[in-house]
Each structure stands twice: as C-alpha cells, then as structure tokens.
Amino acid sequence: MKALPPFNHFPRPLGEWLKGQGPESDIVVSTRVRLARNIKAWPFTLRSSPQQREELLLAVFEALKSIHLEKSVVQLRINEVPEVYRDVLVERHLISRELASSEGPRAVVFGRGEMLSIMVNEEDHLRLQWIKSGLDVDRAFRALAKVDQALERRLPYAVSPKYGYLTACPTNVGTGIRVSVMVHLPALTLKEHVQKVFKAAEKMNHAIRGLYGEGTRAFGDFYQVSNQATLGRSEEEIVESVKAILPKILEYERRMRGQIFSDERPMVEDRVFRALATLKNARMLNVQEMMSHLSLVRLGISLGIINDVTLATVNEIFILGQPSHLQREEGREMTPAERDAKRAELVRTRLIAGRN
Amino acid sequence: MNCDCCKKNEAKVQVCDVEQNAVVQQFAICNDCMTLLKRLLFDPATPLGPTSEAVKQVQEMLSSKDKSLTPVEAPGKLTVADKQPEAVPACPSCGMTLAEFKQRGRFGCARDYEIFSAHIDPLLERIHDVTPPQHRGRLPQGEADESVTGKARELAALRNQLDDAVLAEDYERAAQLRDRIAALSSDARSKPGKARKEGP
Ligand SMILES: [Zn+2]
Numbered sequence: 128m129k130a131l132p133p134f135n136h137f138p139r140p141l142g143e144w145l146k147g148q149g150p151e152s153d154i155v156v157s158t159r160v161r162l163a164r165n166i167k168a169w170p171f172t173l174r175s176s177p178q179q180r181e182e183l184l185l186a187v188f189e190a191l192k193s194i195h196l197e198k199s200v201v202q203l204r205i206n207e208v209p210e211v212y213r214d215v216l217v218e219r220h221l222i223s224r225e226l227a228s229s230e231g232p233r234a235v236v237f238g239r240g241e242m243l244s245i246m247v248n249e250e251d252h253l254r255l256q257w258i259k260s261g262l263d264v265d266r267a268f269r270a271l272a273k274v275d276q277a278l279e280r281r282l283p284y285a286v287s288p289k290y291g292y293l294t295a296c297p298t299n300v301g302t303g304i305r306v307s308v309m310v311h312l313p314a315l316t317l318k319e320h321v322q323k324v325f326k327a328a329e330k331m332n333h334a335i336r337g338l339y340g341e342g343t344r345a346f347g348d349f350y351q352v353s354n355q356a357t358l359g360r361s362e363e364e365i366v367e368s369v370k371a372i373l374p375k376i377l378e379y380e381r382r383m384r385g386q387i388f389s390d391e392r393p394m395v396e397d398r399v400f401r402a403l404a405t406l407k408n409a410r411m412l413n414v415q416e417m418m419s420h421l422s423l424v425r426l427g428i429s430l431g432i433i434n435d436v437t438l439a440t441v442n443e444i445f446i447l448g449q450p451s452h453l454q455r456e457e458g459r460e461m462t463p464a465e466r467d468a469k470r471a472e473l474v475r476t477r478l479i480a481g482r483n
Numbered sequence: 484m485n486c487d488c489c490k491k492n493e494a495k496v497q498v499c500d501v502e503q504n505a506v507v508q509q510f511a512i513c514n515d516c517m518t519l520l521k522r523l524l525f526d527p528a529t530p531l532g533p534t535s536e537a538v539k540q541v542q543e544m545l546s547s548k549d550k551s552l553t554p555v556e557a558p559g560k561l562t563v564a565d566k567q568p569e570a571v572p573a574c575p576s577c578g579m580t581l582a583e584f585k586q587r588g589r590f591g592c593a594r595d596y597e598i599f600s601a602h603i604d605p606l607l608e609r610i611h612d613v614t615p616p617q618h619r620g621r622l623p624q625g626e627a628d629e630s631v632t633g634k635a636r637e638l639a640a641l642r643n644q645l646d647d648a649v650l651a652e653d654y655e656r657a658a659q660l661r662d663r664i665a666a667l668s669s670d671a672r673s674k675p676g677k678a679r680k681e682g683p
C-alpha cells in the first residue's frame with residue numbers, strides 16, 4: 128500500500144470540542160455555530176469561474192491578514208491537501224464533505240484550538256464556524272460574531288434589507304446562522320423514546336437528526352439539534368430558541384437514564400460491561416461496532432458504572448478511530464481489514480492509557 | 484444498509500414519522516434521496532405531510548425515471564407558486580432562470596433574490612415559517628472597505644498574466660509581473676518595519 132506524503136498542518140492534540148468538558152458534557156458533546164456569508168463582488172460559488180474563485184480566495188486571505196488573524200490560523204488550499212488528509216479534515220468537522228470533494232480554488236482556515244474554521248468557496252463564499260465542547264451556545268455565538276464583524280469591515284457582504292444575508296440556498300438566507308448541538312441520547316434510544324424528542328423539536332421549528340459515520344448506520348446514538356429557520360428572527364432569538372429546547376431534552380434523557388438504572392440495573396450493567404470488554408479485547412473492530420460500544424461505555428461513565436475511563440478518552444477515540452485518522456497515524460493507506468485491526472489496537476491502548 | 488428510496492446507495496440518514504409519541508415508521512435514506520426528500524418537505528405546494536408520504540413520492544419519482552438517471556438529476560419538486568415560469572426573465576448577472584433554480588434549489592448570485600422575489604417569497608414563508616418573509620437580524624455595520632476585493636482582483640489577474648508569460652517563455656515580462664505581484668501583496672503588511680530592514 129502507498130505511503131502517505133508528509134503533511135504537518137495538524138496540531139497533535141485534538142480540537143477543544145472533544146475535551147468532554149463544558150456544561151452538560153455528560154450528554155452534550157459539542158456546540159457548533161455556523162454563519163453563511165457571500166461577498167458582493169462575485170457571483171455565488173455555483174456560478175463563479177475558477178478565476179473568480181481564485182480572486183475571492185485571495186480577497187479572503189487578504190482580509191484575514193488585515194484583521195491580523197492570519198498568524199494564529201492554518202490556511203490550506205484544498206487542492207494542495209492530499210486526499211487522505213482532506214478526509215481527516217472532514218472527520219475533524221473542520222470542513223464539509225462537499226468542500227473536500229468539489230473542484231476549483233477553495234480553502235479552509237482554522238485555528239484557536241480548532242474551534243474556529245472558515246471554509247472558502249463552499250456552497251457559499253464563506254462558511255464560518257465555531258465549535259465548543261459541551262453546551263455553550265452563547266460563547267460560541269459571541270466568538271464567531273466577533274470574527275464575522277471583523278471580516279465585514281473588509282469584505283462587502285451580499286445583503287438586502289428584506290432578505291438579510293443572501294445565501295446560495297434559500298434555507299440559509301436571513302441571518303445565515305445555524306446553531307447545532309450534538310447530543311448523546313443512549314437512554315432515550317434504548318427506550319425507543321428518542322422520537323418523542325424529534326416530535327417536540329419539530330413543533331418548535333427545530334430539527335434533530337442522527338449523525339453517521341463512514342458508510343455505516345448508527346453513529347452511536349448521537350443526534351444533532353439545530354434551528355430550521357434562519358429568516359424572520361434575530362440571531363439572538365434563534366440562539367435562545369435552541370437554548371430553550373435543550374433543557375427539555377437533557378431532562379428527558381437524564382430521567383430515562385435514572386429510570387433504566389433503577390429499574391433495569393443488571394441489564395444496563397451487563398450491556399455496558401460487555402461493550403467495554405469487547406473494546407478492551409477485540410482484535411478487529413469496524414467503525415460501526417466501535418461506535419455502538421463506545422456509546423454504551425459513554426453511558427456507563429455518566430451513570431457512574433465505569434470509573435476508569437474518561438469522557439475525553441471516549442470522545443477522542445470516536446475521532447481517532449475514523450478511517451482517515453487511522454491511516455494518517457499509520458502513515459500509509461490501509462485496506463478495510465487492516466484498518467479494523469489498527470482500530471482495535473488503538474481502542475485497546477487508548478482505553479488503558481486514558482484511565483482516570 | 485441500503486437506502487429505502489433508491490434501494491441502491493448506502494443509507495446515511497435516518498428519518499422517521501412520529502405519532503402519539505411513538506415512532507410509526509422509520510426510513511434509512513442515502514444522501515441523494517435525502518436531497519429530494521428535503522425538497523418535498525419544503526415544497527410550499529403541499530402541506531407538510533408525514534415523512535412516509537414524502538418517501539413514497541421519492542420512490543415513485545425514482546421508479547418512473549429511466550434507471551440510468553441518478554436521483555440527483557430527477558427534477559425535484561421545489562415548487563414555486565408560479566404559473567408561467569418561462570415568463571420570468573433570466574438573471575442578467577448570472578443567467579440563472581427560475582426553472583434552473585427550481586431544479587437545483589440554489590441561486591447563482593445575490594441579484595437572483597431580487598429578480599425572483601415574487602416567486603420565492605411563498606417558498607421562504609414555508610421554509611422559515613414566517614409571513615411575510617422579512618429579515619429581522621443584524622446587517623453589516625456601515626460600508627466595508629472595498630480595497631481588499633479590488634486588490635484581490637488585481638492580484639488574480641496579474642497571476643494569470645504571469646502564468647501566460649511563463650508559458651510563452653517571455654521571461655522579461657514574467658520578471659516584471661513577479662515584481663508587481665510581490666509589491667502588491669506586501670502592501671498591506673507593516674510598512675515601517677520593512678523600511679527599516681531594507682535600509683543600507
Ligand atoms: Zn437513495
């Protein structure tokens with residue numbers, strides 16, 4: 128198998144959002160705020176020529192320089208990033224799959240412990256994103272708004288008084304804001320109550336969807352709660368509405384966790400410990416298996432059944448066990464079978480090293 | 484797991500219907516079919532029905548198509564309340580037509596919002612659940628300094644010319660262009676520090 132070209136733009140420690148810290152981190156993995164922006168001088172990406180995309184990219188780099196952000200961030204032209212590393216960026220939530228696989232001049236700028244990421248020439252000219260660990264909508268929003276407001280003095284954004292920030296897709300127009308909170312709902316999933324939450328969220332004009340891994344089904348009971356509407360409400364109203372729905376979800380998940388723990392303790396303990404035993408002993412693990420077992424281990428940690436593994440370790444394994452991260456670690460391309468073996472090895476060593 | 488719509492691609496997303504706090508039906512959907520499904524769910528012409536109905540519609544759309552067509556090419560029913568889409572002129576800036584917008588679900592430039600305004604308002608009302616569609620969030624404070632975008636234009640043009648000059652082996656011109664690019668791109672950096680270093 129082919130050795131990977133050297134590529135050293137990723138800081139070793141993983142992003143801040145995987146720390147397993149922050150408010151409500153037993154359930155909330157991370158909070159992400161995203162802003163979609165387009166620049167007046169150019170057509171949207173769909174209609175931009177390569178020359179125009181290049182101009183825009185240079186304008187964005189120039190603007191970052193003029194707000195003195197360029198020193199603290201990594202700027203990568205996606206065309207210059209070897210393919211496996213593009214997937215690493217995707218697995219780290221720094222870029223979208225679309226940006227990784229599209230064509231023409233395009234880039235990502237990221238920094239601040241990988242909390243900040245700016246995609247250039249995605250569907251919109253700019254996709255600004257801030258991710259924090261735990262439930263921290265206000266701070267993520269404030270941090271991102273600062274970057275946005277600094278950029279708007281250098282880059283004339285496409286706006287209209289009626290429609291607000293103009294975006295390529297009508298689902299993002301207005302504020303261009305998407306607030307997404309990644310929640311882990313193993314008890315609700317176990318008790319098949321998760322759809323009640325879907326329903327409640329839908330009523331409040333919010334969307335919940337499952338998160339998925341590499342060509343697999345379940346991403347270990349992780350769901351994303353986010354606002355649907357971006358037009359007709361202020362940014363603050365949208366932030367508040369997402370914040371308002373979360374306590375209900377958290378309370379519901381905690382109630383279910385309490386209930387299964389008191390009513391079905393042997394069953395829960397059995398499932399949790401079997402999952403842990405599998406992770407500690409397996410010699411081949413595919414992504415799906417890893418995810419579903421890790422989900423139970425995560426539940427076990429927050430129920431206090433497992434005391435010698437931290438949430439941070441579990442969160443890290445989720446990312447490091449993804450296919451491209453494994454290949455980067457190994458420094459070469461691997462077959463699926465090789466990856467499964469490598470993944471099992473990584474999980475075993477991390478679980479032992481990550482003990483409290 | 485294969486997609487419940489096309490039975491072909493790998494399913495990436497799970498969608499479901501809920502009634503009386505219970506899941507009545509669950510579907511695994513691939514990314515392509517999800518695009519179609521989303522269009523149906525955002526379709527202002529139909530009330531927001533259960534997901535199962537939308538799934539059925541996507542299945543029908545796909546089975547009525549030539550098998551060689553990929554789901555993405557199937558005409559999404561991003562219906563805009565409009566009787567004669569042909570009567571709406573294309574955008575003079577980017578050439579986007581209402582028909583193409585309906586098919587892609589994406590605009591080509593900022594002007595499209597203005598040009599298709601009457602046709603997209605019902606769509607926006609439905610997507611964002613707001614009548615009339617009116618922005619209530621913030622807007623950029625004051626005019627942006629457009630020197631950055633102008634400079635980027637100039638730089639990109641010079642780089643293009645440089646490529647041409649190198650290709651044509653016109654090294655004298657290439658050298659001149661290189662100097663201009665270097666001068667232009669160092670403009671914004673701290674000038675005093677640089678001046679001192681360059682002293683004799
Ligand atoms: Zn499908």
Ligand SMILES: [Zn+2]
Nearest residue numbers: 574577592595
């Ligand atoms: Zn246009």
